[in-house]
Amino acid sequence: MIPYSKQSITDKDIDEVVRVLKSDFLTQGPCVPQFEKALEDKFGVQHAVVCSSGTAALHLAYAGLGVGPGSIGVVPAITFSATANAFLYLGAEIRFCDVDQSTGLICCDSLEHLLKSIKHHSDLKSVVVSPVSFAGATAPLDQVYEIAQKYGIQVVEDASHSPGSYCETDRHLIKSATCEFSEAACLSFHPVKHICCGEGGAVLTNRDDIANSVRSLRSHGIERPYDENHESPWFYQQNELGWNYRLTDLQAALGRSQLAGLDAQLSKRRRLATRYDHALSHPPFTLLLDRPLISSGHAWHLYIIRFKEKGLRDRAHKFLKEKGIITQVHYVPVHKHPYYEKRIGSISLPGAEKFYESCLSIPMFPALTDQDQNQVVNELRAFCESG
Ligand SMILES: Cc1ncc(COP(=O)(O)O)c(C=O)c1O
Incomplete structure (x- = not known):
């Protein structure tokens, strides 16, 4: 996993x-x-x-x-x-x-x-x-x-x-x-x-x-x-x-002790992000939205991909899980939680809702090996080809 x-x-x-x-x-x-x-x-x-x-x-x-x-x-x-x-x-x-x-x-x-x-x-x-x-x-x-x-x-x-x-x-x-x-x-x-x-x-x-x-x-x-x-x-x-x-x-x-390792950790995250960027920028990843321009100073807590159509994201999450790859959605917009809807009523924030519908965080952490990252890319490719 x-x-x-x-x-x-x-x-x-x-x-x-x-x-x-x-x-x-x-x-x-x-x-x-x-x-x-x-x-x-x-x-x-x-x-x-x-x-x-x-x-x-x-x-x-x-x-x-x-x-x-x-x-x-x-x-x-x-x-x-x-x-x-x-x-x-x-x-x-x-x-x-x-x-x-x-x-x-x-x-x-x-x-x-x-x-x-x-x-x-x-x-x-x-x-x-x-x-x-x-x-x-x-x-x-x-x-x-x-x-x-x-x-x-x-x-x-x-x-x-x-x-x-x-x-x-x-x-x-x-x-x-x-x-x-x-x-x-x-x-x-x-x-x-x-x-x-x-x-x-x-x-x-x-x-x-x-x-x-x-x-x-x-x-x-x-x-x-x-x-x-x-x-x-x-x-x-x-x-x-x-x-x-x-x-x-x-x-x-x-x-x-962890703080002393922050810079090394950031370098590893940035390297992994560059590898993902490169691998995902070619066909068949046409189900994904193009990335906005990203600063080289990004700290890559999360690597988020975006799907073009509503529903594809949920299917991708399930597909990858079956292959042993855990992904996550960041975030359900806070105003959509039942607690907040009860508190402030139902409001519409289209930017947040569009972001939420399409986003998926794929594995990103310093100890992710190139081999595991290649597996993530390959399974994502298989999903896109089948999609
Ligand atoms: C954006 C953001 N703010 C605040 C928190 C709360 O941090 P903690 O879990 O350490 O209480 C989190 C935790 O995930 C977070 O992602």
């Missing part, structure tokens, strides 16, 4: 985790700040605050921006539910923005249209938009930021898919997760992501106020104001209501 994605764990990763297991601290020890420092250096940000999942990172980042009842969270419809759910945890309302039907990335025209439609009234507390650097492609963060500034709203990049991703526009070199065009960026360390901690996440930001708030809320809203030289070094106080969203030292040690 060839999965659509899978973690890559090295002997060094295992040694790092074993070292923690033999140490005094399984959690709240030295590995957490070490991992945070490594993330700050890697992404060139002032603060990295690690936490228990990517969902927790989004929840903490939105909370750190003061999102609450009376706030509106704006989320592209093609993403994992977590990007939207975390707004609801805080009592905010949600609005879904359409995506570019060829890339699945947030559509800036749709964003501007949506922001224009938001009525400003005395109960409106704040508006936050979360562009998702989907599948490893950098979202149009510069344009989103420009629109956000025009409308006085804040930006949190959901960079769960895109550490190490970048793209160049006429005006900017945009690097995912570096917070040049956002207040904060969130990472996920789920096993299918670039950096694996088992579960885990991080909030990255250049703003001291957000970092302080996120650090406090990650651990119940409790602070320890005194150092060991104070007469009451044990003293702690709870100033606000937070959660236990801490990352353990076991996970942080694994994360730091």
Whole structure:
């Protein structure tokens, strides 16, 4: 069986985790700040605050921006539910923005249209938009930021898919997760992501106020104001209501070791993507839509192919599964989930719906061998020839 994605764990990763297991601290020890420092250096940000999942990172980042009842969270419809759910945890309302039907990335025209439609009234507390650097492609963060500034709203990049991703526009070199065009960026360390901690996440930001708030809320809203030289070094106080969203030292040690391998991992993913691009660009792959132009800085969390006709995608998924190749659909548009339909009613976002009908994520992970990748291409060829 060839999965659509899978973690890559090295002997060094295992040694790092074993070292923690033999140490005094399984959690709240030295590995957490070490991992945070490594993330700050890697992404060139002032603060990295690690936490228990990517969902927790989004929840903490939105909370750190003061999102609450009376706030509106704006989320592209093609993403994992977590990007939207975390707004609801805080009592905010949600609005879904359409995506570019060829890339699945947030559509800036749709964003501007949506922001224009938001009525400003005395109960409106704040508006936050979360562009998702989907599948490893950098979202149009510069344009989103420009629109956000025009409308006085804040930006949190959901960079769960895109550490190490970048793209160049006429005006900017945009690097995912570096917070040049956002207040904060969130990472996920789920096993299918670039950096694996088992579960885990991080909030990255250049703003001291957000970092302080996120650090406090990650651990119940409790602070320890005194150092060991104070007469009451044990003293702690709870100033606000937070959660236990801490990352353990076991996970942080694994994360730091994985982060050191990020560039090598990205090279492997980019090489595999080039091989797929080359193999799939010739007949008989005429059932597939042409690829949009893709930046060489794509981080290839997912390799998504698109079928020309509705229904072909589902048949391809089944065909490949019977051959031992697991594929996945990213994503069911969030506004189409029964929970959200019940909550906001039935809305139509044609870009997201077209993307959803045709997309299929085929195997993409650093340990995918050339031989296994050739098998994926050959079975896909057989499907297209039979189709
Ligand atoms: C775009 C996106 N955002 C957020 C998350 C949530 O991350 P986690 O699973 O670490 O909570 C995911 C997870 O798949 C994701 O794909």
